[in-house]
Amino acid sequence: xxxxxxxxxxxxxxxxxxxxxxxxxxxxxxxxxxxxxxxxxxxxxxxxxxxxxxxxxxxxxxxxxxxxxxxxxxxxxxxxxxxxxxxxxxxxxxxxxxxxxxxxxxxxxxxxxxxxxxxxxxxxxxxxxxxxxxxxxxxxxxxxxxxxxxxxxxxxxxxxxxxxxxxxxxxxxxxxxxxxxxxxxxxxxxxxxxxxxxxxxxxxxxxxxxxxxxxxxxxxxxxxxxxxxxxxxxxxxxxxxxxxxxxxxxxxxxxxxxxxxxxxxxxxxxxxxxxxxxxxxxxxxxxxxxxxxxxxxxxxxxxxxxxxxxxxxxxxxxxxxxxxxxxxxxxxxxxxxxxxxxxxxxxxxxxxxxxxxxxxxxxxx
Numbered sequence: 198x199x200x201x202x203x204x205x206x207x208x209x210x211x212x213x214x215x216x217x218x219x220x221x222x223x224x225x226x227x228x229x230x231x232x233x234x235x236x237x238x239x240x241x242x243x244x245x246x247x248x249x250x251x252x253x254x255x256x257x258x259x260x261x262x263x264x265x266x267x268x269x270x271x272x273x274x275x276x277x278x279x280x281x282x283x284x285x286x287x288x289x290x291x292x293x294x295x296x297x298x299x300x301x302x303x304x305x306x307x308x309x310x311x312x313x314x315x316x317x318x319x320x321x322x323x324x325x326x327x328x329x330x331x332x333x334x335x336x337x338x339x340x341x342x343x344x345x346x347x348x349x350x351x352x353x354x355x356x357x358x359x360x361x362x363x364x365x366x367x368x369x370x371x372x373x374x375x376x377x378x379x380x381x382x383x384x385x386x387x388x389x390x391x392x393x394x395x396x397x398x399x400x401x402x403x404x405x406x407x408x409x410x411x412x413x414x415x416x417x418x419x420x421x422x423x424x425x426x427x428x429x430x431x432x433x434x435x436x437x438x439x440x441x442x443x444x445x446x447x448x449x450x451x452x453x454x455x456x457x458x459x460x461x462x463x464x465x466x467x468x469x470x471x472x473x474x475x476x477x478x479x480x481x482x483x484x485x486x487x488x489x490x491x492x493x494x495x496x497x498x499x500x501x502x503x504x505x506x507x508x509x510x511x512x513x514x515x516x517x518x519x520x521x522x523x524x525x526x527x528x529x530x531x532x533x534x535x536x537x538x539x540x541x542x543x544x545x546x547x548x549x550x551x552x553x554x555x556x557x558x559x560x561x562x
Contacts (some may be wrong), residue, residue, distance in 0.1 A: 256377025
């Protein structure tokens with residue numbers, strides 16, 4: 198049996214450090230917005246190469262709060278990828294703005310800057326690229342577009358902690374970066390958690406206010422904020438894991454390289470394309486299959502876990518039926534949804550498991 202993802206080995210590797218972190222919080226008597234959150238914010242900002250990190254409740258709220266802090270809302274448009282997890286769109290909707298889907302580069306599944314340029318209107322206020330599957334989007338052309346049109350750019354870094362674009366870390370490539378630390382991420386908490394990174398002092402100050410009921414001073418609320426605070430326990434656990442992140446990402450890279458080498462020439466799959474300037478962290482290893490049903494059946498027969506990221510693109514979800522988009526309107530996103538297969542990959546997966554998966558796919562071909 199090869200599971201798609203097993204989180205227990207990550208805990209086992211760092212058990213002493215994680216246990217000590219949890220006990221430290223329990224003994225401190227301070228459980229919300231204390232020393233652990235402050236320390237993690239400082240350490241993660243340094244890791245990403247930004248001046249600020251603001252811990253929040255989860256990745257969706259990280260995206261939403263940045264848009265709110267930029268005063269993006271009713272009547273505004275935010276360009277989003279047509280192919281992404283629906284949370285990217287939901288953040289725009291939650292801020293009161295309208296998500297405007299743009300089709301991806303068909304090779305990488307990330308936002309295509311040329312298509313983004315064609316989608317900008319007088320109502321456009323921001324561009325929200327996603328570093329899908331752990332591979333950075335092509336950020337320089339997007340930032341040039343934003344500068345030309347006076348737009349903000351917010352990176353969705355939920356799947357790409359530690360990835361690099363032309364040598365620079367994700368989360369430090371735009372005006373702000375929004376992170377999820379959901380347990381399955383490359384660095385995950387033991388529950389929901391998120392953060393925003395930025396070099397913008399004013400944005401950081403407003404985010405710290407918005408996440409805490411709109412308050413800087415207890416019982417004094419200067420705006421209508423929310424309760425979205427990274428809690429002390431999750432911050433302490435993330436601090437225990439952060440020093441291991443680069444090594445874990447290197448293990449993912451080694452497994453991805455093995456997949457790419459051994460699947461070369463296997464006709465039933467189309468391999469992921471990695472641009473020369475990208476250094477992905479392989480949150481997911483995805484291939485595309487013309488006959489996904491047959492490939493999935495072969496993997497299941499061999500007791501190999503696999504998933505689809507994501508089976509229904511946002512524009513075809515009932516949640517966005519009011520937009521009036523139908524099948525055929527965003528064909529690239531639909532093709533990805535209809536053909537994508539995510540194969541097992543994680544920092545604690547034995548290399549021999551890659552060989553087993555490859556053998557099954559070769560037989561299926």
